Amino acid sequence: MNKLLEVDNLSIGFTQYFKGLKQRKLNVISDLTIDLYENEILAVLGSSGSGKSLLAHGILGILPPNAEVNGLMYYKNEELTDELKEKLRGNTISLIPQSVNYLNPLMKIKYQAIGYIEDESLKNEKLKKQEEIFERYNLDKTVGDMYPHQLSGGMARKVLISTALLNNPKIIIADEPTPGLDKKSVDETITDLIDLKDKGVSVILITHDIDTAIKTSDRIAILYLGYIIEVTETKNFKYNNENLLHPYTKALFNALPENGFKLTNGHQPSYLNIPKGCPYQDNCEYKTDKCLKKVPPLVKIGTSLVRCYYPIIN
Amino acid sequence: MFKNKKNNKPWFLYHANLRVKTLFIIIVASLILISIFLSNFFINPNTALTTDFSNINQAPSFEHIFGTDWMGRDMFVRTILGLGISIGVGAFASVISTIIAIILGSLSSVNSVADEFVASVIDLFGSIPHILLIILISISCGGGFYGVILGVGLTHWTPLARVLRAEIKKIKTTEFIKLSEQLGKSKWWIIKKHIFPLVISQIIVGVILMFPHAIMHEASISFLGFGLSPHEPAIGIILAEAMGYLSTGAWWLAFYPGLSLLFIVLLFDLIGENVHKLLNPQTTNT
Amino acid sequence: METLKAEHISFGYNSKNMVLNDINFTMDNSMILGLFGDSGSGKSTFCKILTGFIDSYKGNVLLNNKSIENGFNPIQLIYQHPEKIMNPRWNMGDILKESWNPSEKILNEFGIKREWFNRYPSELSGGELQRFSILRALNPKTKFIIADEITTMLDAVTQVQIWDSLLKYAKKYNIGVLVVSHDDKLLNKITDRTILLDDLNKQ
Incomplete structure (x- = not known):
């Protein structure tokens, strides 16, 4: 299998003012290392409000100007520079945003779907294609002439997916596609994502919903306080915890809840108080002095990657 | 390597963060305004503004940097005194306007009838041309210094009252106010502890930005002859008098006082905008 | 025994489109009761009505068959987004003390550290904030807790920690808890019984 996208040691931080003259640095992503192969769904799992969306924005090159970004990214072994990001964005790599709030409320759906095209014949060609894709997703012809606020939840999700598909992308980044949807729509989303994979598209699924991640993905990358702490095959999550490290x-x-609802003491701190050393030390029962001093590197064990000095191997 | 230079005045400002720069601008601008205002108390008009007919209508020179008028008085001293009066009028008028705005803003949060009432009063005052209203109030209050203050003070509260009304409305619908009610806190407690601290920054900025308007309006009606009495050294009076001499080529009589007035107004604007940046960091995060 | 009763509750944001229609509901303070509903089914609205956050509804909310008096409301809401029910300019100590001042032992049971008291809401993680908002709601005068999706935004580990402290405390002090969620697996795990909002709601 070929590597499509490689993210190496990505860090994203912001410097912000919050009270009077005080300035603070927020390291939202400290060390993110993931690979995406052809024809796979990779779930990036992290708790809400953790700025997981920034990963998507980082790959697409649409972070705000006050973000400090470090680390390298490669698309098919070619370094993903700002120019390349701009070239690929919306064509080869496209985004399914969280909600219709990302759409312009004053513009008809079909014109947003095709984007701004000056050439009249090219535009009609695109519109035709858009109609085809909408049809494939059981969206009525009239949907194209609607405005975002007229869409129901389920329709909105389909519009966002079909819009992302319009330029035959190789990679789709789906940013939290499930929250706020009812059970039926969640199930549909899961089917849609697997369907995308079958069509030959690779998907990065950014989510905090572990159920959706398990049902759709091939591999899961677990994000904790801005660090990737483990990348494991999804099947390791399915029956028991033996292969989780x-x-x-x-x-x-x-x-x-289905696996015992077992209590682990400790708490997950805020991004302003990321501890020195291993990010997980506050909750960890195996920690030693070494863990408090230095962040463990991400090491390969079997098919998994794990960031821990004392991985639990049965 | 730049870090070591941080305490190396005056270059530390170059490396300081935006917040420190903002604070610096506010302090410098305020010092200028305060010194102009205070100089009013230290300059004795009777000695500093002696009529000297050997020195009439002199163009600006090192001795009289703003020149002299037709009675040989130093225009720089007159301008400074005039600006001092302007700032004084602005300050008094702003206090009056702020009090009215706070009262009406709070009244609007009582119930919908009071809110309708406040909204109509704001619209009513907003719809009458300012100058006209100021002149009317000023004359009906007997004119002079207090007439002008009342005239300006009673007309400049509308923008602040409008902002406060909207802001209080917004805060009142937040979940943490609703929770406070469910925790059994009284209305007064919520106003004092939750709402007031959240609108105080709006009030401060509103007051500072009210100054330039008040100063300009005072100068305008004094210029038109409806404001301060002709023997006060107000900028409006100076400009009105200068009109008669402009044709003789004494451009400095109007030019420097006018420019100074503009400068003062811009300083207040600068302070207001920077204080706003400082108090509302979330809107200015770069 | 304390009972919480809702009689003939109806509510709509406009008259054509009723979110809640003639809901009748009873629970007592010995129960951990689950209320299941999909997103958009009106569960948040129902929670806000029970706890006095919305007062323009039809019907009655009764505590021990009496309507709720002014002052401290013995039915307290815990919210999905704790940061929304905290004044951003207050520090955590003041936010907690707006309700009551729990002992060191209780703070420990909820995993709250004293040093967090001087911080502002924007400086704590979602899990830390939710601990504060729960403890604030558990004033000694509280009889019922309405927990509206309180762990939806948190990871599974924090979810267990939060429910563990809340439910232990509620059992100990006889506080009734209504657990409102779209997660049926969670409801099955922690509640004595679960009811469906769609069954109550006569659409």
């Missing part, structure tokens, strides 16, 4: 990943598995 990081203490947090194990705790996460055991904490699911």
